[in-house]
Amino acid sequence: xxxxxxxxxxxxxxxxxxxxxxxxxxxxxxxxxxxxxxxxxxxxxxxxxxxxxxxxxxxxxxxxxxxxxxxxxxxxxxxxxxxxxxxxxxxxxxxxxxxxxxxxxxxxxxxxxxxxxxxxxxxxxxxxxxxxxxxxxxxxxxxxxxxxxxxxxxxxxxxxxxxxxxxxxxxxxxxxxxxxxxxxxxxxxxxxxxxxxxxxxxxxxxxxxxxxxxxxxxxxxxxxxxxxxxxxxxxxxxxxxxxxxxxxxxxxxxxxxxxxxxxxxxxxxxxxxxxxxxxxxxxxxxxxxxxxxxxxxxxxxxxxxxxxxxxxxxxxxxxxxxxxxxxxxxxxxxxxxxxxxxxxxxxxxxxxxxxxxxxxxxxxxxxxxxxxxxxxxxxxxxxxxxxxxxxxxxxxxxxxxxxxxxxxxxxxxxxxxxxxxxxxxxxxxxxxxxxxxxxxxxxxxxxxxxxxxxxxxxxxxxxxxxxxxxxxxxxxxxxxxxxxxxxxxxxxxxxxxxxxxxxxxxxxxxxxxxxxxxxxxxxxxxxxxxxxxxxxxxxxxxxxxxxxxxxxxxxxxxxxxxxxxxxxxxxxxxxxxxxxxxxxxxxxxxxxxxxxxxxxxxxxxxxxxxxxxxxxxxxxxxxxxxxxxxxxxxxxxxxxxxxxxxxxxxxxxxxxxxxxxxxxxxxxxxxxxxxxxxxxxxxxxxxxxxxxxxxxxxxxxxxxxxxxxxxxxxxxxxxxxxxxxxxxxxxx
Amino acid sequence: xxxxxxxxxxxxxxxxxxxxxxxxxxxxxxxxxxxxxxxxxxxxxxxxxxxxxxxxxxxxxxxxxxxxxxxxxxxxxxxxxxxxxxxxxxxxxxxxxxxx
Numbered sequence: 001x002x003x004x005x006x007x008x009x010x011x012x013x014x015x016x017x018x019x020x021x022x023x024x025x026x027x028x029x030x031x032x033x034x035x036x037x038x039x040x041x042x043x044x045x046x047x048x049x050x051x052x053x054x055x056x057x058x059x060x061x062x063x064x065x066x067x068x069x070x071x072x073x074x075x076x077x078x079x080x081x082x083x084x085x086x087x088x089x090x091x092x093x094x095x096x097x098x099x100x101x102x103x104x105x106x107x108x109x110x111x112x113x114x115x116x117x118x119x120x121x122x123x124x125x126x127x128x129x130x131x132x133x134x135x136x137x138x139x140x141x142x143x144x145x146x147x148x149x150x151x152x153x154x155x156x157x158x159x160x161x162x163x164x165x166x167x168x169x170x171x172x173x174x175x176x177x178x179x180x181x182x183x184x185x186x187x188x189x190x191x192x193x194x195x196x197x198x199x200x201x202x203x204x205x206x207x208x209x210x211x212x213x214x215x216x217x218x219x220x221x222x223x224x225x226x227x228x229x230x231x232x233x234x235x236x237x238x239x240x241x242x243x244x245x246x247x248x249x250x251x252x253x254x255x256x257x258x259x260x261x262x263x264x265x266x267x268x269x270x271x272x273x274x275x276x277x278x279x280x281x282x283x284x285x286x287x288x289x290x291x292x293x294x295x296x297x298x299x300x301x302x303x304x305x306x307x308x309x310x311x312x313x314x315x316x317x318x319x320x321x322x323x324x325x326x327x328x329x330x331x332x333x334x335x336x337x338x339x340x341x342x343x344x345x346x347x348x349x350x351x352x353x354x355x356x357x358x359x360x361x362x363x364x365x366x367x368x369x370x371x372x373x374x375x376x377x378x379x380x381x382x383x384x385x386x387x388x389x390x391x392x393x394x395x396x397x398x399x400x401x402x403x404x405x406x407x408x409x410x411x412x413x414x415x416x417x418x419x420x421x422x423x424x425x426x427x428x429x430x431x432x433x434x435x436x437x438x439x440x441x442x443x444x445x446x447x448x449x450x451x452x453x454x455x456x457x458x459x460x461x462x463x464x465x466x467x468x469x470x471x472x473x474x475x476x477x478x479x480x481x482x483x484x485x486x487x488x489x490x491x492x493x494x495x496x497x498x499x500x501x502x503x504x505x506x507x508x509x510x511x512x513x514x515x516x517x518x519x520x521x522x523x524x525x526x527x528x529x530x531x532x533x534x535x536x537x538x539x540x541x542x543x544x545x546x547x548x549x550x551x552x553x554x555x556x557x558x559x560x561x562x563x564x565x566x567x568x569x570x571x572x573x574x575x576x577x578x579x580x581x582x583x584x585x586x587x588x589x590x591x592x593x594x595x596x597x598x599x600x601x602x603x604x605x606x607x608x609x610x611x612x613x614x615x616x617x618x619x620x621x622x623x624x625x626x627x628x629x630x631x632x633x634x635x636x637x638x639x640x641x642x643x644x645x646x647x648x649x650x651x652x653x654x655x656x657x658x659x660x661x662x663x664x665x666x667x668x669x670x671x672x673x674x675x676x677x678x679x680x681x682x683x684x685x686x687x688x689x690x691x692x693x694x695x696x697x698x699x700x701x702x703x704x705x706x707x708x709x710x711x712x713x714x715x716x717x718x719x720x721x722x723x724x725x726x727x728x729x730x731x732x
Numbered sequence: 733x734x735x736x737x738x739x740x741x742x743x744x745x746x747x748x749x750x751x752x753x754x755x756x757x758x759x760x761x762x763x764x765x766x767x768x769x770x771x772x773x774x775x776x777x778x779x780x781x782x783x784x785x786x787x788x789x790x791x792x793x794x795x796x797x798x799x800x801x802x803x804x805x806x807x808x809x810x811x812x813x814x815x816x817x818x819x820x821x822x823x824x825x826x827x828x829x830x831x832x
Binding site for chain 2: 704707708709710711712715716719
């Protein structure tokens with residue numbers, strides 16, 4: 001009783017702690033980290049994240065006690081200029097609490113995993129001092145993400161938006177001077193730069209949306225905007241469409257949709273916990289959260305909604321096709337993430353906000369599981385490789401060397417280029433790493449959407465909504481789901497079955513519990529997660545319904561709530577026809593992948609069987625449909641050309657060589673040498689003064705002649721003088 | 733009686749001739765003689781005025797003039813002797829060491 005009373009009011013005031021626990025954690029690590037052991041640093045950071053999770057749980061409890069009513073907790077004044085007032089308030093409602101729980105929950109598990117992972121990674125790359133930095137950045141990320149999801153205005157959301165973009169940059173470029181094997185390379189820094197620049201383009205869209213919103217609504221606070229949304233849309237519909245489409249640009253940047261998804265595959269250059277946390281579970285979902293939060297705006301403009309849904313669906317299919325042709329274990333998962341984000345964006349675009357958020361939460365579980373398990377696999381191969389170079393003393397034999405990094409440089413050391421993430425180096429790992437295998441399998445089945453794991457429920461909710469109102473989107477998403485199951489199956493057969501194609505894989509070792517235990521927790525969540533929104537119960541729909549009103553729920557349960565009786569195959573909101581079709585397609589895809597990759601496992605050095613079958617189509621998939629090449633040719637190189645033109649021609653030749661040197665310096669030199677020196681100084685001033693001297697000389701020369709020394713002339717002069725004086729006196 | 737003017741004209745003529753001699757002649761002895769001539773012309777003028785106005789001032793002044801001219805000639809002649817010893821000539825045109 002007392003707890004519920006306190007929880008109704010007191011717990012809400014704890015909300016700033018979700019930001020400040022991670023901040024305190026990172027400050028302690030920065031200031032005292034040099035004195036602390038690795039374990040202490042890691043567990044401290046995990047505890048900071050864990051405490052943020054505890055606070056999120058308390059907020060959830062308090063919120064359910066308050067019947068899901070949104071709470072706005074003012075925190076600080078930020079901008080106050082005249083009548084303009086933009087404070088820093090925290091918003092605790094069901095949508096933001098959902099995000100808080102996901103971010104801090106999955107985040108804490110990943111922190112714990114990272115303790116074990118980074119311990120091995122910094123030693124593999126031979127730089128143990130960098131361990132602390134990782135956890136400082138991870139905590140900073142959690143803090144920023146919390147600001148993003150708990151803000152009460154679009155501006156606070158943007159502060160967090162930018163902050164997570166920064167942390168993404170810092171963490172992708174964590175090994176900014178080394179490549180995967182620890183050799184000097186700036187490839188990671190380039191990937192980080194690419195991520196930041198592409199994100200910036202999205203941010204530009206977001207800023208345009210915010211400015212338009214401020215101009216139209218006069219405020220950026222959620223309450224003000226959503227309250228006036230209907231009347232503004234009625235008066236100026238074009239403005240709301242503009243706002244929503246500008247926000248879509250931001251979403252495509254942050255959530256890696258077409259056309260700004262190109263940074264995410266490169267972001268796999270970062271350590272695996274980063275890929276799991278930022279680029280699978282949390283940061284990339286910020287775009288989906290943004291659209292869900294802006295539901296009142298989007299539901300007013302169906303045209304914009306259709307565009308959003310289409311962008312999501314096309315991205316889903318596009319990325320899924322690319323994933324089929326990738327050889328790096330993390331790249332497959334990266335394109336899978338882009339594809340699944342496409343599902344989410346399509347869902348919230350269609351107005352099925354609950355379905356989209358549900359998939360967001362489920363995807364966070366199984367994608368984090370998959371990425372972390374992939375990290376475990378990579379570590380296993382690194383351990384195997386380490387064993388070989390230590391114990392056998394001669395370079396490990398391989399017929400298939402590392403993929404993108406090798407080729408051009410000669411290795412002076414006996415260790416040749418070996419990519420621990422290349423699936424062509426793997427094989428038969430289920431015997432070496434059984435725990436990882438089972439966890440990976442659970443993640444795969446969840447992603448493929450096999451009943452009764454998590455992905456099944458969320459994905460089918462999206463497909464059911466699509467089938468009702470957006471047939472094109474439905475077709476695209478279903479085909480994407482087929483490909484999803486296919487490439488995941490391909491991955492399982494290539495990595496865990498068959499025979500090892502590289503000695504490192506043959507000697508791979510299982511990971512320690514500190515790595516596998518968080519994975520088990522995530523696996524459990526992946527298995528049971530579906531319970532969040534089961535048919536007939538719709539716990540999550542009701543929970544989110546408090547914030548999203550009827551919009552989220554209506555689309556999800558469209559068929560069940562229509563006036564006429566729901567068709568027989570729709571049970572409590574679950575469309576059995578759609579579910580059955582997608583499950584069937586998933587099973588067919590897995591069977592197909594078994595036929596190609598499982599029945600006759602790949603041998604070392606063998607080319608991918610699909611290459612012969614599909615020819616240039618497979619090359620397109622392998623080379624990600626040349627999107628990066630097109631961007632480089634169309635935009636980046638044109639920009640470099642422009643910059644070079646401005647630097648060499650405009651700044652160099654025109655400004656410096658011509659204007660500065662010829663015009664300015666030349667004029668000045670002419671002025672000083674010729675105009676001033678020759679003409680004025682020489683002919684003018686010198687002539688004048690020389691003339692004076694000349695005059696004096698001549699005058700004296702002529703007067704000197706009076707003094708000729710002759711007495712007689714002197715006498716004559718006296719006579720003249722006398723005559724003059726006498727004459728004067730006489731004339732007077 | 734003879735008018736005063738006549739005496740003054742003679743005095744003037746004599747003076748002019750003395751000036752001419754000083755300016756033109758190169759021999760210092762002749763120059764001295766010319767100077768004497770000028771002085772005497774002045775003397776004549778003085779005496780003429782005395783006679784004309786029946787005062788004695790002029791005649792007294794004549795004595796002064798005569799004394800001065802005698803002294804001056806003595807000094808001058810002594811100078812000429814000394815100059816002749818060094819330059820072996822008394823042409824005044826040769827004595828232009830003060831030429832500037």
